[in-house]
Amino acid sequence: MRQRIRPSHLRKSAALVAASAIVAAVPVAAASSAAAEEGEPSLVISSLPSASPKPGEVYDENVVITNNGTAAADGVTFRIRLTRGLDFPETVEGCTYSTVEDQVRQALCELDTVVEPGASVETPVRFGAQPHALMEAVEYGTSATGEAPGEGFDDSYRRLTLTADSSADLVAVGADTEALAGGRESVTVRLRNDGPGWIQNQESDDQTALMVRIPQDTVASEVPQECAPFGVDGPSGPGGTPGRSKYVCWPADHTIDVGESLSFTFMLDIDDDATTTTGEVKATSVYDIRPEFDKNPANDKARIRITIPTDDEAGPTPSGDSSTGGDGNDPVGQSTGGTGGMTGTGGTGSTGGTGDATGTGGAGGTGSTTGSVNGNLAGTGSDGTPLIAGAAAATAALGGGLVLAVRRRRAAAKSS
Missing domain, CATH: 2.60.40.10 (Immunoglobulins)
Incomplete structure (x- = not known):
């Protein structure tokens, strides 16, 4: 069942409504202050709840980044990408904003925090629906080591699809x-x-x-x-x-x-x-x-x-x-x-x-x-397709990162 935005998270944006990115990380789990043992960090991120925002509403949720590795992650680079019906309601210090292929909005944010092994930090994800919002997707997260994520999705970098409450x-x-x-x-x-x-x-x-x-x-x-x-x-x-x-x-x-x-x-x-x-x-x-x-x-x-x-x-x-x-x-x-x-x-x-x-x-x-x-319809729309895959150059760069959706080949009554 699609989870709708809770009323406390619905906010009107003063300008062209849209979305903001990660800002400061807030520790939510204590960790040892001793130096981490030799090893590697392994960051994983929680999933955002689904929603169906109306144009003009702002989605505001938190995600938790947990270090399941054996070494601390000293700083985290967090990225958000938004399809063209979404945008950032405000700019946040520490984040760099740009537009990439296929009119995808992007925020690349540096979280000045150390995530020790076994510890977690929490960070907000904010985006809002513009007047033309309808079929949208959000990519968010980092890499296992805390560096900038690549293309494709895993436990540290995820994708959320949503349909705005519009037509x-x-x-x-x-x-x-x-x-x-x-x-x-x-x-x-x-x-x-x-x-x-x-x-x-x-x-x-x-x-x-x-x-x-x-x-x-x-x-x-x-x-x-x-x-x-x-x-x-x-x-x-x-x-x-x-x-x-x-x-x-x-x-x-x-x-x-x-x-x-x-x-x-x-x-x-x-x-x-x-x-x-x-x-x-x-x-x-x-x-x-x-x-x-x-x-x-x-x-x-x-x-x-x-x-x-x-x-x-x-x-x-x-x-x-x-x-x-x-x-x-x-x-x-x-x-x-x-x-x-x-x-x-x-x-x-x-x-x-x-x-x-x-x-x-x-x-x-x-x-x-x-x-x-x-x-060849197997190569059409996909729930796992990166947001910038629409452009030829971006598709070449993504390599095998596409995950195809199951074709909806079903018998349905034809509209009259």
Whole structure:
């Protein structure tokens, strides 16, 4: 059962709410003052209790560092890393703050204390939830000798995953275009996060995704690499496989920031005898399990409509996304969505306007990202993945430190 923050630990931060790090260590167990016998220290750290903080609340708990070794640890370097929905509410003397790969906040704190063999010290861990907090993780601790920890987790350096008491609104954006029978048509669909929380699954590989049903009388001849064929209950082949009727698309880094729109473009070959036809897009997960954090199902589905004019009708009009509701012949309807052309670091596209500017995407920003899918879901989200593993350089440095979560391949009722 998830343990919620005790009322005494809930504190409003004056600024952008967030988290602070370890400060001074307080001895909680006496130890001999005699010089330690020759040997090595072996520090272990207690686990933080889980919580589900609301945006604006501060988590404040203590951890105990115990020396199970045969020599004293003269000074302890304590590190905290926070995902982007958390931050430090204040700076503390003795701590150095920085931002590392993938917008991870870090505090490296020097505890001026000696931990004798058999003794323990206690130190606080404080962090708070920002307005866009949702799927978060905290790394905290030291090394067995008291020096700065490396990557990966053990008894002296631990990881806590938590879900903030918030939500994220996934929006499926379809397309409405005209084309000629026997021709080819490019169709771009989108998955947008309207917040307030950012999305990065920390607990399983059931990643947030967009389900795409290809319109009848058309064939997907070119498919994005980040879109895999969808089988009975999950992805059933490598990304980019053409010729299937249903696909599931998701970002390679499993991350969707607030306001970000992910674009997926398919090339469709239209049958010679095709008439006006429709498909569908749906905001869901890679196993088509509706995310619990999305509290607004009204905009989870949208239409792909391809109008095929007859000989006595006007010629085709330029293609584009539908930005109005569906018509009386289509029960799915179309989510409101704009078109755009902002490009920047992490991808292309934006919602809610038109233009062609250049910029840099980031947390809370608007943009569109692309990625790759190799069909190997064993390498997706993980409860044991270090916070900086999202960046390629950091992943190389971590080596074999990743611990994969058990895949949530379960049968579940599909959302209507």
